[in-house]
Amino acid sequence: MLQLYFSPMACSLASRIALMEAGLEARYRVVHLRTKQVVDDDSDFRDVAPKGAVPVLVLENGERLTESAAVLQYIADLKPETGLAPRLGDPDRYRLQEWLSFVGAEIHKAFLFPTFWYKDDGSLAKPRARIPQTLSVPSAHLADREFLVGNGFTVADAHLTWALLLLRPAGVDITQWPSLAAYLERMQERPVVREAIATEMALRKTMPANAA
Numbered sequence: 001m002l003q004l005y006f007s008p009m010a011c012s013l014a015s016r017i018a019l020m021e022a023g024l025e026a027r028y029r030v031v032h033l034r035t036k037q038v039v040d041d042d043s044d045f046r047d048v049a050p051k052g053a054v055p056v057l058v059l060e061n062g063e064r065l066t067e068s069a070a071v072l073q074y075i076a077d078l079k080p081e082t083g084l085a086p087r088l089g090d091p092d093r094y095r096l097q098e099w100l101s102f103v104g105a106e107i108h109k110a111f112l113f114p115t116f117w118y119k120d121d122g123s124l125a126k127p128r129a130r131i132p133q134t135l136s137v138p139s140a141h142l143a144d145r146e147f148l149v150g151n152g153f154t155v156a157d158a159h160l161t162w163a164l165l166l167l168r169p170a171g172v173d174i175t176q177w178p179s180l181a182a183y184l185e186r187m188q189e190r191p192v193v194r195e196a197i198a199t200e201m202a203l204r205k206t207m208p209a210n211a212a
């Protein structure tokens with residue numbers, strides 16, 4: 001069975017959403033990000049993942065896959081009929097990768113990650129200054145679209161949904177971008193997305209010293 005190492009409401013939420021949208025069973029293993037402890041057996045997460053970061057997907061053959069963009073596409077490709085990713089060769093596949101990279105680099109690492117992990121000694125001013133320009137891109141794109149790519153929900157939507165959810169605790173009010181706020185509401189109306197968030201929010205309450 002697939003296994004997903006995750007931490008409640010971390011970027012691994014997108015992988016949980018993808019697995020659930022694909023109807024794939026998985027064993028979900030909680031990682032405490034600050035202590036790097038795997039909660040169910042007290043083992044050291046760094047033995048599984050030297051990067052020390054979630055998500056990690058353990059494949060059926062035992063190999064471990066990291067990096068959200070890769071994990072999300074792998075999950076989507078296990079169930080191509082769900083349309084969670086355009087098929088290889090479809091030009092929209094590159095649009096999907098474009099959005100996965102954008103969310104991972106320009107939103108997650110550019111300002112979500114520093115906001116959650118670094119003490120604000122003034123060093124967050126520059127990452128924060130980038131937020132309006134960065135968010136104006138998906139905001140304009142979604143002004144007349146329901147989804148990021150094509151006409152259906154893809155793993156890029158799972159990734160962006162997670163990032164938008166974390167903006168509020170990061171102190172960013174997304175109602176400044178009405179199309180993003182409306183998009184987030186739409187995504188949260190999806191039963192799977194709602195269930196995934198509820199599961200992880202409940203778990204998060206049991207791990208107060210965890211991050212992100």
Ligand SMILES: N[C@@H](CCC(=O)N[C@@H](CS)C(=O)NCC(=O)O)C(=O)O
Pocket residue numbers: 010011012033051052053054055066067068069104113212
């Ligand atoms: N580039 C990676 C980033 C993964 C990442 O930074 N995960 C965070 C949680 S959102 C994490 O586990 N951080 C713990 C750490 O870096 O020590 C990806 O997109 O999957």
